Amino acid sequence: MAIKQAMAYWATSDMRYANNALSIIEAWTNTNTAFGLQKENGPLEAGWGLACMAKALELLRDLPRGRAILPSFVAYVDNILMPLMDTYVIGMTITALRNGAKNVYGNWHTTIADAMISFGVLADDGGRYNIGT
Numbered sequence: 001m002a003i004k005q006a007m008a009y010w011a012t013s014d015m016r017y018a019n020n021a022l023s024i025i026e027a028w029t030n031t032n033t034a035f036g037l038q039k040e041n042g043p044l045e046a047g048w049g050l051a052c053m054a055k056a057l058e059l060l061r062d063l064p065r066g067r068a069i070l071p072s073f074v075a076y077v078d079n080i081l082m083p084l085m086d087t088y089v090i091g092m093t094i095t096a097l098r099n100g101a102k103n104v105y106g107n108w109h110t111t112i113a114d115a116m117i118s119f120g121v122l123a124d125d126g127g128r129y130n131i132g133t
Contacts (some may be wrong), residue, residue: 002056010059021056022065028053029076033046035084043088044079054118074123085112
């Protein structure tokens, strides 16, 4: 929903949409302090949310409130979300491939790649962007 609100702000210049988007991002980061287990849906849920929130905040980063939220959002992602996604992509996937697994790439990888690319752009983090590509 945050990305839709951010795009509505860009289309209309109506600050209500920007404020809604930023409120959603703040609420999401303050509420979602843990996700499911790494072998369950944790990385997937984290990726879904992060991809949308990062894109929304990228659209709103030049607003005063967007600038204010950005550092805490980046810290939240680095400390809560990325460890889940890193474990899945770097740990579990590489192990599966080494053990001969086939078709390990699917919706989880696509979701996590989108999240890492979106966050890499938002945080000006080329390393994270490259992991997603």
